[in-house]
Amino acid sequence: xxxxxxxxxxxxxxxxxxxxxxxxxxxxxxxxxxxxxxxxxxxxxxxxxxxxxxxxxxxxxxxxxxxxxxxxxxxxxxxxxxxxxxxxxxxxxxxxxxxxxxxxxxxxxxxxxxxxxxxxxxxxxxxxxxxxxxxxxxxxxxxxxxxxxxxxxxxxxxxxxxxxxxxxxxxxxxxxxxxxxxxxxxxxxxxxxxxxxxxxxxxxxxxxxxxxxxxxxxxxxxxxxxxxxxxxxxxxxxxxxxxxxxxxxxxxxxxxxxxxxxxxxx
Amino acid sequence: xxxxxxxxxxxxxxxxxxxxxxxxxxxxxxxxxxxxxxxxxxxxxxxxxxxxxxxxxxxxxxxxxxxxxxxxxxxxxxxxxxxxxxxxxxxxxxxxxxxxxxxxxxxxxxxxxxxxxxxxxxxxxxxxxxxxxxxxxxxxxxxxxxxxxxxxxxxxxxxxxxxxxxxxxxxxxxxxxxxxxxxxxxxxxxxxxxxxxxxxxxxxxxxxxxxxxxxxxxxxxxxxxxxxxxxxxxxxxxxxxxxxxxxxxxxxxxxxxxxxxxxxxxxxxxxxxxxxxxxxxxxxxxxxxxxxxxxxxxxxxxxxxxxxxxxxxxxxxxxxxxxxxxxxxxxxxxxxxxxxxxxxxxxxxxxxxxxxxxxxxxxxxxxxxxxxxxxxxxxxxxxxxxxxxxxxxxxxxxxxxxxxxxxxxxxxxxxxxxxxxxxxxxxxxxxxxxxxxxxxxxxxxxxxxxxxxxxxxxxxxxxxxxxxxxxxxxxxxxxxxxxxxxxxxxxxxxxxxxxxxxxxxxxxxxxxxxxxxxxxxxxxxxxxxxxxxxxxxxxxxxxxxxxxxxxxxxxxx
Numbered sequence: 001x002x003x004x005x006x007x008x009x010x011x012x013x014x015x016x017x018x019x020x021x022x023x024x025x026x027x028x029x030x031x032x033x034x035x036x037x038x039x040x041x042x043x044x045x046x047x048x049x050x051x052x053x054x055x056x057x058x059x060x061x062x063x064x065x066x067x068x069x070x071x072x073x074x075x076x077x078x079x080x081x082x083x084x085x086x087x088x089x090x091x092x093x094x095x096x097x098x099x100x101x102x103x104x105x106x107x108x109x110x111x112x113x114x115x116x117x118x119x120x121x122x123x124x125x126x127x128x129x130x131x132x133x134x135x136x137x138x139x140x141x142x143x144x145x146x147x148x149x150x151x152x153x154x155x156x157x158x159x160x161x162x163x164x165x166x167x168x169x170x171x172x173x174x175x176x177x178x179x180x181x182x183x184x185x186x187x188x189x190x191x192x193x194x195x196x197x198x199x200x201x202x203x204x205x206x207x208x209x210x211x212x213x214x215x216x217x218x219x220x221x222x223x224x225x226x227x228x229x230x231x232x233x234x235x236x237x238x239x240x241x242x243x244x245x246x247x248x249x250x251x252x253x254x255x256x257x258x259x260x261x262x263x264x265x266x
Numbered sequence: 267x268x269x270x271x272x273x274x275x276x277x278x279x280x281x282x283x284x285x286x287x288x289x290x291x292x293x294x295x296x297x298x299x300x301x302x303x304x305x306x307x308x309x310x311x312x313x314x315x316x317x318x319x320x321x322x323x324x325x326x327x328x329x330x331x332x333x334x335x336x337x338x339x340x341x342x343x344x345x346x347x348x349x350x351x352x353x354x355x356x357x358x359x360x361x362x363x364x365x366x367x368x369x370x371x372x373x374x375x376x377x378x379x380x381x382x383x384x385x386x387x388x389x390x391x392x393x394x395x396x397x398x399x400x401x402x403x404x405x406x407x408x409x410x411x412x413x414x415x416x417x418x419x420x421x422x423x424x425x426x427x428x429x430x431x432x433x434x435x436x437x438x439x440x441x442x443x444x445x446x447x448x449x450x451x452x453x454x455x456x457x458x459x460x461x462x463x464x465x466x467x468x469x470x471x472x473x474x475x476x477x478x479x480x481x482x483x484x485x486x487x488x489x490x491x492x493x494x495x496x497x498x499x500x501x502x503x504x505x506x507x508x509x510x511x512x513x514x515x516x517x518x519x520x521x522x523x524x525x526x527x528x529x530x531x532x533x534x535x536x537x538x539x540x541x542x543x544x545x546x547x548x549x550x551x552x553x554x555x556x557x558x559x560x561x562x563x564x565x566x567x568x569x570x571x572x573x574x575x576x577x578x579x580x581x582x583x584x585x586x587x588x589x590x591x592x593x594x595x596x597x598x599x600x601x602x603x604x605x606x607x608x609x610x611x612x613x614x615x616x617x618x619x620x621x622x623x624x625x626x627x628x629x630x631x632x633x634x635x636x637x638x639x640x641x642x643x644x645x646x647x648x649x650x651x652x653x654x655x656x657x658x659x660x661x662x663x664x665x666x667x668x669x670x671x672x673x674x675x676x677x678x679x680x681x682x683x684x685x686x687x688x689x690x691x692x693x694x695x696x697x698x699x700x701x702x703x704x705x706x707x708x709x710x711x712x713x714x715x716x717x718x719x720x721x722x723x724x725x726x727x728x729x730x731x732x733x734x735x736x737x738x739x740x741x742x743x744x745x746x747x748x749x750x751x752x753x754x755x756x757x758x759x760x761x762x763x764x765x766x767x768x769x770x771x772x773x774x775x776x777x778x779x780x781x782x783x784x785x786x787x788x789x790x791x792x793x794x795x796x797x798x799x800x801x802x803x804x805x806x807x808x809x810x811x812x813x814x815x816x817x818x819x820x821x822x823x
Contacts, residue, residue: 009537012530019530022523027499049515074519214327235330 036160036184037112039173040081043236044072052172052238053260054252056089064089064100065260066165066252070172079110083172085119085189087165088264099124102189104131106163114140114161119189129192144192156194162186167252168221168228168243169197174236176201176217186223197223207231209239269373273381299756302763307400314404322408333511336405340503340510343394344430350390351434352441353609354750358386359547360442360554363747369551376543383539387431389751395427402510409514418513418521425529426506432535433502439542439550446554454607461615502528588677593689596661606657606749613653617697620649621704636715636785642705643719644773647726650698651765654734658690659761660752661735662818663742680815687735687811695727714792721796722776729772729803730765736810737761740817768806775799 030038044050053067066087073080087102104119117133117140133142133156140156162169164186171184180201185194199221206215216231216239227244241252321335322328359365359382368378402423406415445453498504505528512520600606662683665672672682702723706716741757752758775798779787 005540009540012533012537016530016534019527023499023527045511212324233327233330235327235333237327237330 034160035180035182036171036173039171039175039182039236040070040112042174043172044070044081045174050172051257052170053255053257054238054241055255055260056167057251057253058249062263063091063250065255065264066167067257067260068165068172077109080115081108081110081112082106083108083163085163085165088261089166090264100166101125102166104163104189106161106187108161112160113158114156117142117163117187119163121189129189131189131192146192154192156187157185159185161194162197164188164197164223166190167247167250168223168226168241170221170228170230170232170238170241171197171199172236173199176219176232176236178203178217188224191224195224197221205231207239214239269371269377270380273368273373273377296756299759299763302766303396303759306763306766307396310397311400311404314401315407318404318408332405332408333507336402336510337497337503337507339398339401340426340506341501343398343426344433344503347391347394347427347430348434348437349612351387351431352438354390354748355383355386355435355438356442356445357748357750358382358389359438360551365551366555369548374544375548375551376540379539379543379547383435387428387435389748389754390434391427391431393754395423398423405510406514411514412516414516414518415513418518418525419510422506422509422513422521422525422528425525425532426502429502429528429532429535432532432539435539436535439546442550442554454611458611461612502531505531588675588681589685589688592672592675592677592682592685593692596686596689599664603749609750610657613656614697617649617701620645621701621708633785636780638709639706639711639715639719640773640777640780642709643702643722643776644769646698646702646705646723647730647769647773648766649701650694650723650726651730651762651769653694653697654690654730655758655762655765656753657749658686658694658731658734659738659758660743660749661686661690662739662814663744663746663752664749666744666747669744678815679818679821680811683735683739683811683814683818686738687731690731690735691727694731695724698723698727714789718776718792718796722772722799725799725803726769726772729768729806732807732810733765733768734761736807736812736814737764739814742818742821771802772799775802 030041033041049069049071051067051069054065055062056064056066064087066089067085069082069084071082071084073082083106085102085104085106087100089100090097091100092098099122101122102119103121104117106117107115109115114133115135117131119129119131120127121129128147130145131142133140135141135158137155139158140161142154142156143151144154145151162171162184166189169184169186171182173182178201180199182199183196184199186197187194199219202218202220204215205218206213208214214231214233216233219230219232221228221230226247228241229243230241231239233239237254238252239254243250318332318335321332324331359379362382365378365382368381369375399420402419403416406419409415448456505524509521509524509528512518512524600610673679675682677685699720702719706719711719737757737760741755741760743752743755743757746752746755753762776795778798779791779795783791
């Protein structure tokens with residue numbers, strides 16, 4: 001009882017030191033990460049779950065949507081980042097409207113290197129491609145089944161990987177600054193291969209969106225020879241994305257999940 | 267029994283006596299206050315929820331902007347509570363009469379400091395707690411958060427207010443040796459310079475002057491993005507905002523981390539205050555009570571030397587008349603009280619900032635222009651009602667135990683109430699008129715509306731001043747010398763709620779022709795609404811005056 005005051009004082013200072021050290025170490029760790037991992041960490045923020053939904057338009061007509069859910073999960077094996085993709089698109093092939101659907105999940109470790117990959121692509125509601133990948137032998141080993149043909153195996157290097165949505169990818173990164181340049185490998189579900197997306201943050205611009213002025217970062221992303229122009233706000237929400245040829249008339253616009261999915265998923 | 271237990275028992279006994287002395291009219295008063303507070307909380311929740319929902323629906327940046335609004339809320343709270351606590355703590359721990367009383371007893375200075383700090387922080391932050399909880403509840407409803415969110419948010423807000431209170435206290439303790447060396451005028455200039463400098467840096471930080479007026483939401487977004495302090499991981503407001511946002515998304519581990527960091531930085535003040543209380547508080551209290559400025563003139567006066575250039579004593583009071591003499595006394599008492607003076611400066615600065623902010627507002631077409639016009643009128647009247655509640659309501663109470671002196675003056679008690687109202691009207695009327703003229707000039711209101719706003723503000727000034735002085739005389743607290751505590755007592759709360767209702771009714775009467783007949787009502791309708799507002803003001807002023815005068819007349823001193 002005599003030393004209670006001293007013990008409490010020591011406990012308060014110890015608590016204060018511990019918590020502030022943790023804050024400092026967390027910040028130090030964030031600053032020590034490479035640009036992509038730091039951007040993803042800031043993108044996930046304190047909520048650990050973020051969604052990004054966009055409507056796909058061609059010539060003013062809605063032809064589909066694409067959406068991601070990014071989630072930080074505290075698994076038994078350590079921190080994991082789950083990226084779940086849902087994309088539906090109607091394209092015209094020889095004047096006939098065809099529907100393409102892609103569902104996929106990429107589970108990455110805290111270094112954003114893939115642990116597993118699951119992807120299902122459907123064409124006219126019929127299974128077209130199924131991918132199932134897991135980590136092994138220092139690579140990501142992927143079993144691929146395309147239509148009715150015999151399954152085959154492929155491998156991807158164990159490196160930071162983003163799951164693409166068949167268009168020019170929009171990376172889940174925050175803390176953008178003019179002059180930033182990032183090169184991130186992306187898995188393309190159409191060609192079933194990896195390619196590097198190069199993202200350059202050019203400047204901040206004020207754009208008009210739904211009759212409202214918005215300040216956004218202007219980004220140019222080059223992927224497989226196609227250039228995507230994106231306008232991304234401070235919260236790392238992609239507001240508009242436009243493409244160069246051959247997707248010149250396609251525009252992606254930020255929408256709420258329910259609006260983006262309408263009328264394709266009702 | 268320890269001194270702390272003795273003080274706690276004294277407080278409990280005082281509270282019990284108050285409860286026992288609740289009479290029939292006081293029960294009605296309690297009912298009105300509870301009902302009024304409930305209404306204020308309900309309105310606060312509804313307005314917050316509607317605003318959050320409106321922002322959320324902005325397609326480009328709604329969700330992100332709402333998160334920034336939460337961060338901005340904590341930044342603003344930190345600034346306001348720290349400023350408020352600096353003033354309340356300084357007056358409570360160094361200048362209050364009860365502190366003198368406690369020092370006359372064998373109570374360790376550390377215990378006195380602890381008791382007075384608890385009171386000061388509770389008084390300076392309870393209103394913030396009550397008004398901010400509905401805002402955060404509204405955010406939780408918008409995010410459809412679970413029950414845990416509300417518990418976590420209440421805890422985070424409580425710890426945050428405690429942190430802000432402790433920080434304000436630490437600053438008050440640090441500046442006490444400097445403040446006691448300054449004269450009133452020097453203190454005025456220094457605090458004005460500090461607040462002006464901070465305000466300039468604040469406005470400059472988001473490039474306010476370079477924006478064109480049409481992009482108001484862009485200004486808001488850029489404003490919040492560019493306050494780098496707000497997003498720093500080492501900023502306490504960010505810990506609180508991070509915890510609330512994490513609670514809304516169900517990340518309890520992050521709530522624990524951010525909330526724990528906030529709690530750790532709050533608790534660390536306790537051993538520091540304990541050390542200060544044991545080592546320095548007694549000495550500082552004696553130094554502050556012992557004397558202020560040590561200028562040569564004061565030193566001569568302290569030594570009993572006659573003043574040079576001594577002007578005749580204000581025996582010309584007779585020439586001024588009783589009204590002039592008593593108004594002069596009130597002005598001198600007001601200027602000599604550092605807490606009143608500093609808070610009134612803060613208030614005037616807020617009014618200037620409000621008027622300045624309207625200079626960048628874009629022109630709104632049609633019906634929206636009328637909505638903005640009335641929103642501005644209500645905002646100015648609400649500022650006025652805060653002013654009258656904080657500064658005019660305590661006027662009679664501040665006479666304190668010396669009330670018998672003014673009671674012996676050869677004037678009726680009703681005249682005293684009238685004199686306080688005249689003094690208050692001079693100040694509140696001037697401030698209200700300047701603000702309404704500046705704000706309507708910024709808004710570019712049409713001449714008829716401009717004139718209507720000026721007239722409505724005059725009426726609001728009269729109505730609110732008589733309400734505050736009348737209710738202040740009807741429910742005085744003569745044993746309290748801290749005006750902030752008088753203003754937040756039961757009578758003060760009653761006045762605050764009555765003032766808010768009066769503003770709502772006045773604005774409602776003025777708006778009636780616009781509601782019924784569109785944005786350009788005929789002149790006779792406008793004149794009729796002004797006449798109705800005048801009748802309402804006269805009625806409120808008369809009833810309040812009679813209530814205050816008759817209550818004072820019945821009192822013995």
